[in-house]
Amino acid sequence: MTESLTEVRLSLVGAVADCDPFDCEPIGADAWVISSLLQKSIRRGETEIAQRAALTFLKLKGSAIWRRLMVIAFEDVGVGSIDAVTAVVAASSDASVRKACGGNERIAVYLAGLMAKAAKDRSADHLAGAKDHPAQGAFAEGVAKLPVQAKLGIVGDKSLELSKRAIAAVLTVWQGDRTWGREGTNCLLEVFRGLGVPEVLVTVTEIAANRTREPITLILPLIWLAAQESERGVRDCAIPPLVMAGEVPLYALDEHTRLGREAIWRFARENDGVRACLERFVPAAQMRRAAFVTAFYVDAAPVARRFIWDQADDLEVFGRERDLMRFGVAKEGIAPLVDVMRANLEHLNALRAEVLTKSHPAGASLPGSLRFGR
Numbered sequence: 001m002t003e004s005l006t007e008v009r010l011s012l013v014g015a016v017a018d019c020d021p022f023d024c025e026p027i028g029a030d031a032w033v034i035s036s037l038l039q040k041s042i043r044r045g046e047t048e049i050a051q052r053a054a055l056t057f058l059k060l061k062g063s064a065i066w067r068r069l070m071v072i073a074f075e076d077v078g079v080g081s082i083d084a085v086t087a088v089v090a091a092s093s094d095a096s097v098r099k100a101c102g103g104n105e106r107i108a109v110y111l112a113g114l115m116a117k118a119a120k121d122r123s124a125d126h127l128a129g130a131k132d133h134p135a136q137g138a139f140a141e142g143v144a145k146l147p148v149q150a151k152l153g154i155v156g157d158k159s160l161e162l163s164k165r166a167i168a169a170v171l172t173v174w175q176g177d178r179t180w181g182r183e184g185t186n187c188l189l190e191v192f193r194g195l196g197v198p199e200v201l202v203t204v205t206e207i208a209a210n211r212t213r214e215p216i217t218l219i220l221p222l223i224w225l226a227a228q229e230s231e232r233g234v235r236d237c238a239i240p241p242l243v244m245a246g247e248v249p250l251y252a253l254d255e256h257t258r259l260g261r262e263a264i265w266r267f268a269r270e271n272d273g274v275r276a277c278l279e280r281f282v283p284a285a286q287m288r289r290a291a292f293v294t295a296f297y298v299d300a301a302p303v304a305r306r307f308i309w310d311q312a313d314d315l316e317v318f319g320r321e322r323d324l325m326r327f328g329v330a331k332e333g334i335a336p337l338v339d340v341m342r343a344n345l346e347h348l349n350a351l352r353a354e355v356l357t358k359s360h361p362a363g364a365s366l367p368g369s370l371r372f373g374r
Contacts, residue, residue, distance in 0.1 A: 004199075004200055005086065005200055005203050005204065008083075008090040008200075009090045009091075009094065012087060012090060012091055012097060012100075012107070012110075013097075013101055015110070016101045016102060016106055016107055016110040017102075019106055019109055019110040019113070020106075021051075021055055021105035021106050021109040022105075024052045026052065026055065026056045027052050027053060027247055027248065028247065029056075029248050029252075030257075031060045031061055032256065032257045032258065033248065033252050033253065033257050033259065034053055034056050034057050035061075035068065035256070036252045036253070036254055036300075037049065037053045037248070037249060037252035038050060038054055038057055038068065038112065039068075039072050039076065040249070040251050040254070040300050041053055041116065041249065042072055042076060042077075042112065042115045042116045043076050043300075043302065043303045043304070044116075044239055044251075044302070044303065044304050045116050045117065045303070045304040045305050046249075047112075047113050047116040047117060049249060050115070050116040051109045051112045051113050053112065054108045054109055054111070054112035055108060055109055057108075058104060058105060058108045065104075065108055066091075066092035066093070067092070067211065067212050069088050069092050069108070069111055069112070069115075070088060070089055070092050070208045070211065070212055070217075071212055071216065071217075072088075072115060073088040073089065073115060073208075074124055074208060074216050074217045074219075074220055075124060075216050076115070076120050076303070077115050077118050077119075077120055077121070078120070078121040078123060078124050078223060078307075079123070079223050079227045080119035080120045080121040080307035081119055081307075082224065084115055084118040085204060085220070086200060086201075087111065087114060088114070088115065089204040089207050089208055090204075091107050091111060092111070093207050093208075093211060118305075119234045119306065119307040120303040120306055121223070121309075121312065122301070122303065122316070122319070123219075123223045123312060124216050124217075124219040124220050124223055125319060126316060126318055126319025126320075127162065127163060127166040127223070127315060127318075128166070128170065128214075128215045128216040128218075128219050129215075129319075129322060129323075130164075130170075130318075131143075131170065131171070132322055132326055133163070133318065133321060133325070134321075134322075134325050134326075136163055136164070139164060139167065140167050140171070143164075143167055143168050148172060148183075148184055148187060151168045151171055151172045152187055152188065152191050154167075154168035155168045155169045155172065155188065155191050156195060162223070162226055162315070163318060165222055166219050166222060169188055169219065169222060170215045170218055170219075172184045172185075172187065173185050173215070173218060174215060180213045185209055185210065185218075188218065189202050189206055192205070192221040192222075195221075195225055196225065197221040201220070201221055201224060202221065205217055205220060205221055226310075226311060227309040227310075230309040230310035231309065231310060232308065232309045233307075233308045234305060234307055234308065235305075235306050236304065236305055236306075237302065237306050239299075239303070240298070240342075240345060243349045243353075245352065245353040245356045246356075246357075246360065248356060250352040250356070253352045253355070254292075254295065254296055254300045255292035255293070255295065255296060259352070259356055259359055260295075260352070261292065262355050263348065263355045264292055264295045264348065265288055265291060265292075266351050266355075267291070267295075267344075267347060267348045268291035270347075270351075271347050271348075273340045273343070273344060274337075274340055274341055274344055277333070277336055277337050277340045278290060278291060280333065280336075281330045281332070281333025281336065282328050282329050282333065282337075283328045285328075286327045286328030286329075287328075289327040289328075290324065290328055290329050290337070293323050293324055293327055294324065294329070294337050294338055294341050295341060295348065296323075297323075297338055298341045298345060299342075299345060320334065321334065324337070
């Protein structure tokens with residue numbers, strides 16, 4: 001692990017020297033699709049697509065890209081590459097670093113490629129919402145009523161399961177009125193230091209937490225501690241095939257895009273196997289959200305190069321249960337629902353292509369803001 005954030009900032013200048021953003025072509029899609037595509041292509045390790053998405057996102061949304069990249073770093077890369085997470089925070093949080101690296105376009109393209117190539121660990125995402133898992137509800141309610149010092153004691157208790165420590169960490173910072181507590185953040189960071197988390201990881205956690213105010217940023221130090229006591233490695237994983245409509249990968253059309261929601265809900269109603277499975281395992285009022293979340297786990301969540309440690313698989317199961325059971329999927333229905341959607345992914349992609357083509361007609365010109373030039 002890199003010793004300091006200052007060293008990372010200095011090393012970035014040389015690292016990005018060979019990265020030419022003008023080698024990338026823009027992708028003709030709306031900002032929601034591009035935002036989704038940026039994250040999913042990084043998960044899949046599709047470097048060229050990720051870099052094009054980053055450059056397009058920058059043109060469409062400007063400085064919002066820096067927050068987006070930090071969230072992706074903590075959510076999808078995590079302990080898979082602390083060096084990559086540190087580089088993203090170092091550049092995204094300091095305009096002078098970006099200027100020294102040759103400008104926003106160059107560093108955005110570089111960071112997207114860096115994360116795409118890195119090993120991934122999504123454990124922080126699985127744990128950030130641990131309080132919403134049905135098995136943790138009563139514990140979370142009790143922790144929410146505790147004073148800050150008692151919550152911090154839970155965070156530091158290595159005898160407790162990681163999900164309980166994560167719940168206490170999040171509730172130390174997120175107050176009862178849903179405001180972000182900076183004092184709680186500072187106290188939590190001191191606990192991490194006391195547990196032996198390296199200072200550079202504490203520093204990037206503090207920067208990302210205060211700039212994004214996303215609970216997911218608070219979990220990475222806990223996962224780092226747990227992973228250090230574990231056998232570790234990297235595994236190449238199978239992912240669903242890349243299917244394109246024009247220049248847009250169809251996996252980008254997920255529940256966070258209007259087009260994705262339209263296609264997934266049509267799929268849930270029109271595909272006989274999927275509809276029957278939903279009707280069997282999900283209350284009618286929750287079928288739509290259950291379909292959206294299941295589709296996410298089928299082809300939006302998978303990563304191609306996965307960092308493996310002792311609890312990684314169990315936490316993935318925990319996170320999937322939390323997300324699907326929250327929206328009414330019976331526990332015994334999770335695997336059948338994921339399996340039937342995966343088996344019918346070709347149908348879903350056909351519907352995605354249809355709604356995308358209607359929204360983005362062939363031959364339509366890109367907005368002037370997306371025309372790149374030196």
